[in-house]
Amino acid sequence: MKSPEQPVPADDDSLLDNVGPALSRLRRQVGSGRGDLTRNIVLNVVGDAAGRITVGGVAEKMGVAQPVASRAIAACIAEGLLRRVASQQDGRSSRLELTDEGESARRAYAGEQRLAFEEITAHWDSADRLQFARFLTRYSQDASAWTTRGKPEG
Template sequence: MSTPDALQNEAVVDPTVLDAVESAMIRIRRRQSRRSLARPVVMGLTEPVDLNTLAVVDAVDEGAGEGGRDVTVGFVADRLAIDPSRASRIVAEAVRSGFVRRAASQEDGRRSCLELTELGREAVTAAHRTRQGFYSVVLGDWEPQDQADFARLLTKFVHSLDDAGRR
């Protein structure tokens, strides 16, 4: 993996652009650290869900869409950018609370995979509905082309973040 200094030297970017992106990312991180968007999802469910459990549910849901790849505790740790022992603890809580279940891997019976339960699928549905409703309000007064451009560029940015993390 490259160091931040090495990443800086790979491309020349206008300093005003870097300042604007840094400032925006700090504001996004602060909002996310308060988990202000997750709270309504939790309140909208019939069963209470811990915010860490909701993060596990999101990660398991994301992994299920990746072409039949086994979703393991290691996958959750990678997606949440946490160490495997912490991932193991929060996955265990998600299993105990009934949002996720363990199943034997079809590739390797010794390995345990994670699947959403019906309650977990309800949480995913509630999360998508709540987040998309919020984003609809935020983007609602933007021009349709600006909305599409933002979605395209944000997706491109996230892919670049993923790529930079692998260097």
């Protein structure tokens, strides 16, 4: 069943109020399935950290409780996508890193996402499509920096 399209709000305040729900819909609609989406998020978090992240760090980046991240990580390890490595700084702790298969899966999912983006925006003007891609990438980078600085409570 096709869901009804959300109209684009006419006024600026309503448009800005709809950013959060729109991002949430994007997250739900563009993935192949819940497991695939969670796996992709884990792989991207670990890949972006370049071997300098723990299970707790993944949980923090994902915004979930540690047991939730731990289950997702365990599934990725079982699939051969991640491995645990001993921390060189603290032998009691382990870091996570992508395996070759994990990096391949990460690239494949990025390719699927690009294809989805291209199909969804196929009727857009090329300049609009590229500008949106620039803004979306910039938004993602700024959101990461904002999270790293510590988002305000509230």
